[in-house]
Amino acid sequence: AQKITQTQPGMFVQEKEAVTLDCTYDTSDQSYGLFWYKQPSSGEMIFLIYQGSYDEQNATEGRYSLNFQKARKSANLVISASQLGDSAMYFCAMREGLSITSYDKVIFGPGTSLSVIP
Amino acid sequence: DGGITQSPKYLFRKEGQNVTLSCEQNLNHDAMYWYRQDPGQGLRLIYYSQIVNDFQKGDIAEGYSVSREKKESFPLTVTSAQKNPTAFYLCASSIGQTSRETQYFGPGTRLLVL
Numbered sequence: 403a404q405k406i407t408q409t410q411p412g413m414f415v416q417e418k419e420a421v422t423l424d425c426t427y428d429t430s431d432q433s434y435g436l437f438w439y440k441q442p443s444s445g446e447m448i449f450l451i452y453q454g455s456y457d458e459q460n461a462t463e464g465r466y467s468l469n470f471q472k473a474r475k476s477a478n479l480v481i482s483a484s485q486l487g488d489s490a491m492y493f494c495a496m497r498e499g500l501s502i503t504s505y506d507k508v509i510f511g512p513g514t515s516l517s518v519i520p
Numbered sequence: 521d522g523g524i525t526q527s528p529k530y531l532f533r534k535e536g537q538n539v540t541l542s543c544e545q546n547l548n549h550d551a552m553y554w555y556r557q558d559p560g561q562g563l564r565l566i567y568y569s570q571i572v573n574d575f576q577k578g579d580i581a582e583g584y585s586v587s588r589e590k591k592e593s594f595p596l597t598v599t600s601a602q603k604n605p606t607a608f609y610l611c612a613s614s615i616g617q618t619s620r621e622t623q624y625f626g627p628g629t630r631l632l633v634l
Contacts, residue, residue: 406562446627447625449624449625452622508565511562
């Protein structure tokens, strides 16, 4: 079963507008972390934002915020004031567990391609 | 500047040849990882290492090998047993492995078969 779902294969947004990229996840763990990465055409994966399952407030990093709805198992990325440089693939990822003695791998979603239109 | 470097940026492999992809980090991270990315897809884990001289297979380890002789280095060898090696390979590291710890990535190596 797919643990990370990103239902929007491609999205378009007008420059300076806000855009929401969807991510839903599936886990039975109580402790987990959620991550968003940006992958421009150059290929490098750039870390954007992190949300812990026990964090009470939604994470924010500059123009990026994470709309975390735990009961719905949803962790949508909101980009405000889109810029042309935001055009890229965006990946949602999850790591389960808090164990430091065993490895809990990071699971990546299939990604959403975002295109910012001037 | 701290970060992760991967070399080469592009690598060409002939049939039956083993090739090695380099990954070096100066972040003093304990954990390192190798991922494979095929066009239009997400990342799949090949190998990971929690500490020096220790590494574990990921989801698609067949046809690959790794070593971890130094904390800073985690080279990946694509062997001739890997029949479809053409892909984008990403190396990552993290301080540790709990759910709170972020993985940081290198710039990647594109491997092409001649």
